[in-house]
Amino acid sequence: MSKEYDVIIVGGGPAGLSAGMYASRSKLDTLLLETGDVGGQPKSYEEMENYPGVLDASAPELVENFKEHAQEFGTEIKEGEVKEIDADGFVKTVTTKEGVEYKAKSIILATGAEPRRLDVEGEEEFKGKGVSYCATCDADFFVDLEVAVVGNGNSAIEEALYLTKFASKVTVIVIHEEGTMDADKIYQERAYENDKIEFVWNSTVDRIEGDGLVDKAVLKNIKTGDLTDFECDGIFIFIGRVPSTDFVEDTVELTDNGYIKVxxxxxxxxPGVFAAGDVREKYLRQVVTAAADGATTATAAGGYIEEEEYWQENVLEADEDVLVAFWSPTNEESMDMTNKLENMDLDAKLVKIDTYKNMRISNRYEVTEIPTLLKLQDGEVVEKLIQPTVDELEEII
Structure with missing residues (x-):
């Protein structure tokens, strides 16, 4: 029988490693599964200048520190590509493509989202050496230099506008006819009005060339097929992102773009399955926000486990009838009810649920008003009283 963990984290980028550190530090038995080298996207970048408080570490060094920090607190890291997840019930099962099964009470999905690639010659070779997928991350390296932006949607034009704060010239490579872009009109207008932005229409990138660093892109006119050398110091590619969610599309709810809803x-x-980092629907995708997501999911997973274990042990697996009193310290009536119950001669076990701290249990049993009292036999609700009177309390016990 396979070992049962408290938490399994799928994905070893900044979000997953941060979750591992927080979960392990909370004394949760934690396993992190990663398909290859731990570190995620930052592992492929040269510099990291926008992580608060870190001034002299490269991107690979930073995520290596993440890894060491997680392992220092006890996160177990194994290689494995997850094929499917069975998340029905409290104990969940993660199965890898190799057929290995792991079990855990909570799962954190941190598989990230990859920038959509052009898949042209030179793109992989010059990644981090002039080819970038993040203006916020890398614009500083192109001060007073000339760069190209590939793409014409909102993200591409927003990033092109951002790059004009640093670069001397930004040329947008657009696949459409002149004057036609996918970006919203307001972004188009801003781009047209910016003196630093120029456009090359009806074109795609055929290949990327350079000597150690990017020094040109070879553009292809999609109408004529002509190839043209285009000299530049950097190429920013913004043609969309692809979240790594194929293996959970039948398990959790996704957005139309394939990101996980949370x-x-x-x-x-x-229930009990969380998502952190670029794989989830969010506004900003950066290492710092991924780390924050990791901390949030680990803390929430710990709360989920504690709440579910308490409920199972004290209610569902109880050998006697159970009275569950839903109350809140901000509601006098509910406090009066719990006080009365505590002073009664009960022939059942009394369990008190603070609705603020245990919203999950409250929602599960559709408790919308307090005080509410449930009576359970063999784990099943046999009676439910909302704002019960003293007579009703005496009757139910």
Whole structure:
């Protein structure tokens, strides 16, 4: 029988490693599964200048520190590509493509989202050496230099405008006819009005060339097929992102773009399954926000486990009838009810649930008003009283 963990984290980028550190530090038995080298996207970049408080570490060094920090507190890291997740029930099962099964009470999905690639010659070779997928990350390296932006949607034009704060010239490579872009009109107008931005229409990148660093792109006119050398110091590619969610598309709810939907605690549509980092629907995708997501999901997972274990042990697996009193310290009536119950001669076990701290249990049993009292036999609700009177309390016990 396979070992049962408290938390399994799928993905070893900044979000997953941060979650591992926080979960392990909370004394949760934690396993992190990664398909290859731990570190995520930052592992492929040269510099990291926008992580608060870190002034002299490269991107690979920073995520290596993340890894060491997680392992220092006890996170177990194994190689494995997850094929499917069975998240029904309290104990969940993660199965890898190699057929290995792991079990855990909570799962954190941190598989990230890859920038959509052009898949042209030279792109992989010059990644981090002039080829970039993040203006916010790398614009500083192109001060007073000339760069190209590939793409014409909102992200591409927003990033092109941002790059004009640093670069001397920004040329946008657009696949459409002159004057036609996918970006919203307001972004188009801003781009046209910016003296630093120029456009090359009806074109795609055929290949990227350089000597150690990018020094030109070879552009292809999609109408004529002509190839043209275009000299530049950097190429920023913004043609969309692809979240790594194929293996959970039948498990959790996704957006139309394939990102995982979450609530305020970063829990997915499946109880006990959380999502952190670029794989989830979010506004800003950066290492610092991924790390924050990791901390949030680990803390929320710990709360989920504690709440579920308490409920199972004290209610569902109880050998006697159970009275569950839903109360809140801000509601006098509910406090009066719990006080009365505590002073009664009960022939059942009394369990008190603070609705603020245990919203999950409250929602599960559709407790919308307090005080509410449930009576359970063999784990099943047999009676439910909302704002019960003293007579009703005496009758139910």
């Amino acid at each position: 609530d305020d605690t970063l829990e997915t549509s499946k």
